[in-house]
Amino acid sequence: MNEQLNELFRSRIGFPADHKINFEDLSLVLEMAAKTIPFENFRIMERNTQTITKQNLLDKIVVKGEGGLCYEINSMLYLFLLENGFNVVMTRGVVFNNETKEFTSIGRTHATILLTYEGQTYLVDSGFGGNLPLTPVPLTGEIVQTSNGEFRIRKTDSEHGDYRFEIKVKHKDADWKLGYVFDSRMLLSDVTDLDELQQLIAEHELSVFNKDPLIMKLTEEGSMTLTDHSFTTWENGTMTKEEIGEARYKELLKQHFGRT
Structure with missing residues (x-):
């Protein structure tokens, strides 16, 4: 185990250093992460991005105490879960704009985590702004409810992927809305695969994250x-x-x- 990564991430979110994390603890881990690691684009606005590596993520998020966008926060969480013995992989999705009723035109700009436990696969996402489920969401269509709202994942047949992540954020959404579509068959081999995604978000003229500084947390x-x-x-x-x-x-x- 990478003791530095494990211990520093636990310290960053306030999780006990000596507690062995099991599946039932994941909701607490996700909630603690959402309230301590902000969703932010400062490095992009400063034109100060670095390649996505374990060491760079560790330095940025847990040593320097910064936050990040989906590809940084979820990559850091993925590495932490991996270090703690969970069966996890990463994939990319296409975000849906509920105002324009269109998918983002610049491609698969969302990075997320798939976790398999006792034969069931779950979505784990701590990098989707204020739309965080704060608990693993099964790929079965079952609705999960947390302090942040209701969430579900439904099978789909789309050019963007085979599953839809749908959300109903507490106090904000009266009806279900689509967050993004992801493909469970297009898995990343390593966090370094996300350099292309970072470049898209940092440089593309249609990116929403390279216009103004933004920082938020639950x-x-x-x-x-x-x-x-x-x-x-x-x-x-x-x-x-x-x-x-x-x-x-x-x-x-x-x-x-x-x-x-």
Whole structure:
């Protein structure tokens, strides 16, 4: 086992160092990760991305205490689960835009994890912004419910893949909406395979993550999202949005995310 990776990731999310993680612990691990590791695009905005390797992910997320986008957060989680004896693989999916009712046109820009336990395969995702299931979701269509809402995965026959990840976020979604479609047959051989995905998100003109700085994380009451022009919080179903300037942005970034 990579003791450094295992111990530092546990310390980063606040999980006990000496507790052997079993399948039943995964919901707690996912919830703790969602509330401590922010979803953010700062490295892309700074044009300071690095190749996706175990050491670079370890340095960025658990040593320096930064967050990342899906391909970084889920890769870090994948490596941690692997170190703790879980049967996990990674795949890519195509995100659906529920406002335009279209799939993103720049390809498979979402990286996620598939975990197999006692003959059943589950989706494990800690890198989908505020739409996190906070528990493994079986590929059977069964609905799972967590503090963040309801989630399910249904079989599909699509050019984008063979499964649909559907979400109904608490206090936000009245009906089911499609998050993304992924292909359980197109697996990655290593986290380094995600360099192409990072390049797409960092450089493509249609990428939504290379325009403005963004940082968000889940909280006990809901979520908080900060950009350079607004601060949005959800607390027990109530949304508050504050328009901000540069000084307030820096203040909130330090106050809520410990960043400067």
